[in-house]
Amino acid sequence: MKTNVGVFFGGCSVEHEISIISALQAINAFDTAKYTVTPVYMTKKGTWYTGPALLEVDNYRDTEALLKKCTQVYLRPELGNGTLYTAKKKLFGSDEYARLDIIFPVLHGTNGEDGSFQGLLELIGLPYVGCPPLASVNGMDKITMKMILRECNIPVVxxxxxxxxxxxxxxxxxxxxxxxxxxxxxxxxxxxxxxxxxxxxxxxxxxxxxxxxxxxxxxxxxxxxxMVVDLKEINCSVLGNNFECITSVCEEPVKTDEILSYTDKYMGGSKNSGPSKGMQSTQRKIPADLSSEMSETIRSYAAETFRVLSCDGVSRIDFIVDEKTNDIYVNEINTIPGSLSFYLWEATGLSFDKLMDKLIDLALKRNRDASLKTTSYDANIFNLKGGAKGGKFGAKR
Ligand SMILES: Nc1ncnc2c1ncn2[C@@H]1O[C@H](COP(=O)(O)OP(=O)(O)O)[C@@H](O)[C@H]1O
Ligand SMILES: [Mg+2]
Structure with missing residues (x-):
């Protein structure tokens, strides 16, 4: 029996296009002997579509034509229901499109990496890859994230x-x-x-x-x-959960402007080179040119950041190093990193298909652990002697 993975991507975010690229890379990396992958494209308007036409990157040049070849689908917010339903029900026959065993959000930025989509999945109770809402929300907000890290003695500017x-x-x-x-x-x-x-x-x-x-x-x-004026940017990926995690080698993305720009990140520094490789196409040094001591310090701060934010799956932690003082600061965490940081894991000795296996295993493990926690009591207070009368039971203590 293969595991049916629903890969969700696109979404209402400024990083919509980058998410498409990351998702297609991830879908291609799955071992087809173990997994059946159902791609689910979330449009900028918030409607969801599936179909094989989604697997070809060139089709996204004309989304209107692409969507005509696809089937509109949705999930029902019903506990334990992993069925993907077709939005336009045929007169006869079932409206079930596929049954998903696990959801893999490959969404970047707002409405996808920020815990909102993860909140929906919690409500449905389906296992899903990556950070739960708490880590997603805290990781997404640059203010909250820096407050937490500062409290935990992890250096931030x-x-x-x-x-x-x-x-x-x-x-x-x-x-x-x-x-x-x-x-x-x-x-x-x-x-x-x-x-x-x-x-x-x-x-x-x-x-x-x-x-x-x-x-x-x-x-x-x-x-x-x-603002750190003479800076070196270093990124490090972390894989695991809040109990156990491993860090990747460090990379140094190369920038062509003072701020690492959208063009640098996704188009290899040139507006003409095209976005088809996403974060993978950033010009970078892997491993970064660092002393082993500096590299170890960065890796340990990366793991600590991942742990205190209670992350799960794969994240990328971005650092700023002040070249004048050698001070290291955590700049941000990406809880669904571009290209899922696969290039960092390849450089660390973990192939992309093995990274996918690991992410699925982590998600299933978290789901199993969560199912062991008590979330409700069987006793119905309305059946208790005397009934649930106002203040006595109503007030939470
Ligand atoms: N405190 C800082 N000092 C100097 N440069 C910074 C600082 N914060 C961010 N930058 C530059 O701006 C870029 C984008 O900032 P970042 O916080 O990573 O935002 P985003 O979430 O948009 O990637 C960084 O990659 C870096 O080049
Ligand atoms: Mg950044």
Whole structure:
């Protein structure tokens, strides 16, 4: 019996296209002797489609034509129901399209990597690959993530944060606080996007105002960070769960601009080279050019970050190294990393198909562990002697 894996990708996110590439890479990596893969493409409008036409990257040039070749599907929010139903029911016959044993979200950014999709899967009670909602939400929000890491003595750059409403009403106070605590230059980021969208640097007050005015267009939560001027960026992937995990070799992505841009990340630095390889096409040094001591420190911070955020599956932790002082900072975690970081695992000695096996095993293990926890009591308080009368049972203690 093969395991039927539903790979979900696309989604309402600025990283929609990158997710398509990562998903197709992942689908191709599955050992077909063990798994049947059902691709489920989530459009930017939020409708879901399946069908073999989704497996060809060139078909995404014309999504309207692509969707005509596909079947619209949905999952029902019913506990334990892994059936994928066709949205347009035929007059006769079943509306069951496929039964999924496990869901593999290959979604980047909002609505996919941020715990919202994982929340739906928790509700349905299906096993799924990757981080649960808690780790996904905390990992996605650059403010919350940095607060947790700071609390756990994992180094992060100094920062200030505020909401868009605070910015509109208390701009002068916020600017004064940023200037007092951080000084210039700073880097301004919407708290919960990815792929460098909405991020800019500011050397002075005028630039700061412009940068925040831009960032608030993307997010209601803004983080302003001390900017490391002479930096080296190092990434390290972690695989496992909050009990046991392993780290990959480190990579150094090479950038062509001061900020590692969307073009650098996905198009190998050139707008003309095309996005078909996603994160895999970033120019990079693997392993990164680091002393073994520095590399070990980074790997241990990566594992610790993964653990304190209670991650599961495969994540990539991105670091900033201040080249002047050799200080190391965790910059961010990607709980569904581009190309699932397979290139880092290949360089560490784990092939892409074995990485897929490992991710499926981890998901099934978490599901088994979760099923052993008590989530409800069989006793119905309404049947208890005297009944459940208002305050006595109603108030939670
Ligand atoms: N504190 C910082 N100092 C210097 N450069 C930074 C800093 N934070 C981010 N950057 C640069 O901006 C890029 C994007 O920031 P990041 O926080 O990784 O956002 P995203 O989630 O969009 O990838 C980084 O890869 C790095 O090049
Ligand atoms: Mg980044």
């Amino acid at each position: 100094d920062f200030q944060w505020f909401t868009d409403k605070q910015w509109f009403t208390h701009k002068d106070e916020l600017i004064a606080k940023i200037e007092d605590t951080l000084g210039y230059p700073v880097i301004v980021k919407p708290a919960n996007l990815g792929s460098s969208v909405g991020i800019s640097r500011a050397q002075d007050r005028t630039a700061l105002i412009k940068a925040v005015d831009m960032a608030v267009k993307f997010s209601a939560r803004i983080i302003v960070e001390h």
